[in-house]
Amino acid sequence: MASHPQNAQIKSGEIQGKGARDDENIDISISTDQRGAVAEALKTALADSYALYFKTLGVHWNVTGAGFFGIHKLTDAQYNELHQAADAIAERIRALGHVAPASFAEFRELSCVDVDTPHKSTAEMLKELVADNEAVAKRMLKASDVADENNDKYTEDMLIARIGTHEENAWMLRATIA
Numbered sequence: 001m002a003s004h005p006q007n008a009q010i011k012s013g014e015i016q017g018k019g020a021r022d023d024e025n026i027d028i029s030i031s032t033d034q035r036g037a038v039a040e041a042l043k044t045a046l047a048d049s050y051a052l053y054f055k056t057l058g059v060h061w062n063v064t065g066a067g068f069f070g071i072h073k074l075t076d077a078q079y080n081e082l083h084q085a086a087d088a089i090a091e092r093i094r095a096l097g098h099v100a101p102a103s104f105a106e107f108r109e110l111s112c113v114d115v116d117t118p119h120k121s122t123a124e125m126l127k128e129l130v131a132d133n134e135a136v137a138k139r140m141l142k143a144s145d146v147a148d149e150n151n152d153k154y155t156e157d158m159l160i161a162r163i164g165t166h167e168e169n170a171w172m173l174r175a176t177i178a
Contacts, residue, residue, distance in 0.1 A: 026097045034150035039098035041146035045159060046089045047101060047110030048136045053082035055115050055132065059125045071122065071176060075129075078169050085162060092155055112139060123177055130173045137166035 030038070060075035090100035101107060108115070113132045120128075144159035 028095075029154075030096075030150055030152050032097075034152065035096040035098070037150050038147050038152045038155050039093050039096045041143040042089055042093045042096070042155065043098075043101050043106075044110050045140060045143045045162065046086060046093065047107040048113055048139055049082055049086040049089055049162075050107050051111035051113035051115050052129075052132055052136055053079050053086055055113055055117075056082060056129060058115075058119075059122075059129060062119055062125070063122050065122050067122070067176065071126070074172060074176065078172075081165065085165070088158065092158065096152075096155075112136065126173050126177045130170045130177075133166045133170035133173065137163050137170070140166060 056079040063071045093100040140159050140162040147156035
């Protein structure tokens with residue numbers, strides 16, 4: 001594994017971090033209390049995004065049948081987009097001075113997406129992804145409302161975009177199984 005050029009000048013033991021925590025002292029466009037409320041809403045959005053990413057990836061791997069290639073490509077695009085979204089949401093949580101959840105246990109606890117379902121037919125897996133995208137879109141709406149109530153325009157905008165993405169994903173999946 002190649003080392004990063006900036007790391008070449010860092011000697012072992014020179015950087016000592018305290019680790020991420022939820023009480024970081026930062027001064028941005030919204031207050032500490034507002035940041036806490038938005039971060040909590042974003043933790044749910046992150047859990048939903050990651051759980052849906054994981055489930056979509058499972059469908060991508062296990063799809064079969066006459067529509068295999070198209071569904072394989074569609075779910076490829078969707079899980080890659082979800083991966084990018086989850087990263088952006090986690091980074092926003094950190095920018096707000098809070099710790100982003102990062103374990104399957106936390107995601108399972110916070111998410112509305114059931115990732116423990118057994119393998120099913122392609123049609124059944126796609127129907128579940130439709131329902132999951134619709135449910136996540138509704139939860140993104142609730143999270144965007146929290147951002148709005150707390151004057152966090154950046155997060156509100158990000159979450160509004162997520163609503164549209166999940167509604168479009170549900171439509172494309174529905175059209176595939178029609």
